[in-house]
Amino acid sequence: MEKIRLLLADDHALIREGFKSLLGKNINFEIIGEAENGKELIAMTDQLKPDIVLADINMPQVTGIEAIEQLIKRHPEIKFVLLTMHEEREYIMNALKIGVSGYILKNVERAELEHAILTIHKGHQYFSSVVTSTLVNLVNKTESVEIDEISPREKEVLELVARGKSTKQIADHLGISIRTVESHRINMLKKMKVSNSSELVRKSLELKIISIAG
Numbered sequence: 729m730e731k732i733r734l735l736l737a738d739d740h741a742l743i744r745e746g747f748k749s750l751l752g753k754n755i756n757f758e759i760i761g762e763a764e765n766g767k768e769l770i771a772m773t774d775q776l777k778p779d780i781v782l783a784d785i786n787m788p789q790v791t792g793i794e795a796i797e798q799l800i801k802r803h804p805e806i807k808f809v810l811l812t813m814h815e816e817r818e819y820i821m822n823a824l825k826i827g828v829s830g831y832i833l834k835n836v837e838r839a840e841l842e843h844a845i846l847t848i849h850k851g852h853q854y855f856s857s858v859v860t861s862t863l864v865n866l867v868n869k870t871e872s873v874e875i876d877e878i879s880p881r882e883k884e885v886l887e888l889v890a891r892g893k894s895t896k897q898i899a900d901h902l903g904i905s906i907r908t909v910e911s912h913r914i915n916m917l918k919k920m921k922v923s924n925s926s927e928l929v930r931k932s933l934e935l936k937i938i939s940i941a942g
Contacts, residue, residue, distance in 0.1 A: 734778055736763070739765055757845065763783075767790050767795075769790070884902060895909050895910060
């Protein structure tokens with residue numbers, strides 16, 4: 729296979745040397761350039777057109793995030809990866825927002841870094857385990873908000889929908905109008921971000937908002 733051409737960007741020379749030495753041990757990789765700030769990263773990427781850019785977040789003149797945000801628009805064929813010590817949610821979300829292919833912490837082992845680069849080169853994304861855990865927790869928090877937003881009356885309607893009751897049957901059972909039942913159903917579709925009643929019931933059961941046992 730052709731060597732994967734890599735560009736490193738970090739404002740600390742020792743860190744660049746460390747990763748250069750680490751990655752240089754793999755015959756499938758070629759370090760074609762090193763940038764020590766965001767401006768250099770932009771210029772060298774435009775000139776050298778590497779396969780993958782590995783960049784730190786905090787760099788002088790232009791940050792890694794700002795540089796990559798510009799470069800992604802100009803070079804959609806290049807894969808951009810943040811190689812950083814930051815594991816805070818704000819940094820991770822900003823990185824995902826601009827469309828990076830990877831987010832890897834600097835304490836990564838050589839084998840994992842090599843695997844990550846090969847995975848990204850094949851067109852996939854790669855995130856360190858800490859980053860993945862942060863994203864899972866974020867999703868869980870989002871789902872908890874959705875559960876909390878379902879009112880007691882909406883839950884009653886939802887349970888009856890899950891049991892296969894018609895709109896009229898639900899209205900008669902709860903002593904409310906057909907229009908009110910429909911209003912509750914439409915509100916729940918919006919809250920749960922689904923498009924029909926079957927998806928609404930499926931997601932509600934998965935999130936344990938309702939139970940139709942018994």
